[in-house]
Structures are given as structure tokens and as C-alpha cells.
Amino acid sequence: MTASSATASRPWLKPAVAAVALLGALGLAYATFASKTQAPAVTFITLDGHKVSTASLHGKVVMVNFWATSCATCVKEMPQMVDTYQQFKGQGLEFVAVAMKYDPPNYVLNYTQTRQLPFKVALDSSGEIAHAFGDVALTPTTFVIGKDGTILKRYVGEPQFDELHSLLKKALAAG
Incomplete structure (x- = not known):
């Protein structure tokens, strides 16, 4: 019996195979998008x-911002990052600004002090932290981490701050 004669003798076979394939594809898509990256x-x-x-930091909403003093976009967005932190810190937002390994520590310290950055600033002198976050190479790159420790969003480049603020409100309100 050939494939065409099997289909001819069982007209329901083609739709059934298509339905199984569709369900499989939907299941794969759901698993891909429903899985949360810690x-x-x-x-x-x-x-x-x-x-x-x-x-x-588990149990808190956290922003991790990879930046460098030599990055024009990082320097441009930093006042808005400060404003974002100031707006949401009372609701439980934590913020860690991670200076890239190529950024001279004295530059980072000077920038932090002269701009009076109100959040935690860390040095990634070995590059291990950037590597652990998926080999971050472009700055700025910002991660929003939910209370359960999952990455809710990764922004490469300056975020749309209205969108970021909406995400933070939702994440901070979540149980």
C-alpha cells in the first residue's frame, strides 16, 4: 500500500497528522516561551x-545594568537610571550597575562619586559576571530580574523608559 492509497482509504489520516504536527509545534512554542531563565x-x-x-537579592525585583564610563549611551542613560531607581526603590527595587572589565576602576570610582550614584556599583574586573549573564559585550545591557530570580527582560541599548517603568510596576506588584 502506498502513502497515497493509505490516505485515499483513510481520509481522516491527513488532517489527523496535521493536527498532531500542529499540537507538537504549539507545545514546543509554549515550552520555549513559558520557560523562565533564571x-x-x-x-x-x-x-x-x-x-x-x-x-x-531573591525576593526582590532587581535591575542589573552593564555599563562603561567610555560608553556614550551609558553616560546618556545614567541620569534616567538614577531617576528610575529613585522612583521605585521605596517599592523594593534593587539596582546593581556593573562596570565592564575594560573600564579602569579609577574612572568608575570617579564617575560614581561625581554623579553621586545612589545604587550599588560593582566592578567586573575578570569579566566573569558579564560571561555568566550570557557573554554581555555590548553596553549598555540591562536585565530586569523578578522576585523569583527569573530574568523578565533584557534590554540591549537604552531602554524605552516608559516600557521599563511599566514592567517594574508589574514586577514589584507581583506576589
Whole structure:
């Protein structure tokens, strides 16, 4: 019996195969988009020498912003990042600005002090943190991490701040 004669003798076969294929594709799509990526287990070393692990931030909404003092877009967006932090910190937002490994520590310290950055600033002198977050190479790159430790959004480049604020409101309100 050939494939065409099998289909001719069983007219329901083609639609059934198509339905199974469709269900399989839908299942794969659901699994792909429903799966949540956990933030990597890393420890940030802040400029003042404190250690902050992603595990210690569990239960909080966290923004991790990879930046560099030599990055024009990073410098341009930083006042809005400060405003965003100031707006949401009272609701439980944590913020860690991670300076890239190629950024001279004295530049980072000077920038942080002269701009009076109000959040945690960490150095990634080995590049391990950028690697753990998916080999971050472009700055700025910002991650929003939910209370359950999953990455809710990754922004490469300057985010649309209205969209970012909406996401933060939703994440902070979540149980």
C-alpha cells in the first residue's frame, strides 16, 4: 500500500497528522516561551568592597545594568537610571550597575562619586559576571530580574523608559 492509497482509504489520516504536527509545534512554542531563565548565581563586589550575591537579592525585583564610563549611551542613560531607581526603590527595587572589565576602576570610582550614584556599583574586573549573564559585550545591557530570580527582560541599548517603568510596576506588584 502506498502513502497515497493509505490516505485515499483513510481520509481522516491527513488532517489527523496535521493536527498532531500542529499540537507538537504549539507545545514546543509554549515550552520555549513559558520557560523562565533564571538569573545566574553570581556575587557582585561593590566599589566599597561589599559582596552582594544574586541569591541574597531573591525576593526582590532587581535591575542589573552593564555599563562603561567610555560608553556614550551609558553616560546618556545614567541620569534616567538614577531617576528610575529613585522612583521605585521605596517599592523594593534593587539596582546593581556593573562596570565592564575594560573600564579602569579609577574612572568608575570617579564617575560614581561625581554623579553621586545612589545604587550599588560593582566592578567586573575578570569579566566573569558579564560571561555568566550570557557573554554581555555590548553596553549598555540591562536585565530586569523578578522576585523569583527569573530574568523578565533584557534590554540591549537604552531602554524605552516608559516600557521599563511599566514592567517594574508589574514586577514589584507581583506576589
